[in-house]
Amino acid sequence: MIRVTISMLIMLVLFLGGVLFGITQANQGMVETRGYEKADAEDVVNSSVEENGAYQIEVMGQDFEQLNLEKKQETYETVQTGHLTQKVAGGLETGVKWFYNGVIEGAYQFVQAFF
Known part of the structure; x- marks a missing residue:
């Protein structure tokens, strides 16, 4: 019984040591990430307010x-109006839905005729 307890404690220590080692490796990976040279975790996100309120x-x-809402809306509208592929896909979707619904309804009517 003591032998099993000792072996379980050794496995627990090895497991927790591995977890700590993994956390250290992940922290070093964060430090080495592109554009980030500071070792402080508090400096990952910095925010400030400029004089104009941005x-x-x-x-x-x-x-x-920070972009204003009008500029984002204008960009979104130009992107939405310019995609022919999306319009074609929407029309194709409508046609496929109509055909599929017709097939399903026909099968339903066929089954209802026999039962």
Whole structure:
């Protein structure tokens, strides 16, 4: 019984040592990530407010700018109106749905005729 307990404790120590080693390796991987040279975990995300009210956000060394809603809406509308492929796919979807529903309804009517 003592032998089993000792072997279980040894396995537990090895397991926890492996977990700690893995956490250390993951932390070093975060430090070596592109654009991030600081070892402090608090400096991964930095944010500040500029004079004009816009937020300046830096995540792991990469800057992100705040765009206003009108500019995003305009970009979205130009992307949506310019895709012929999406319009063709939408028409094809409607046709396939109509055909599939017709086949299913026909099969249902056929089965209902016999029962």
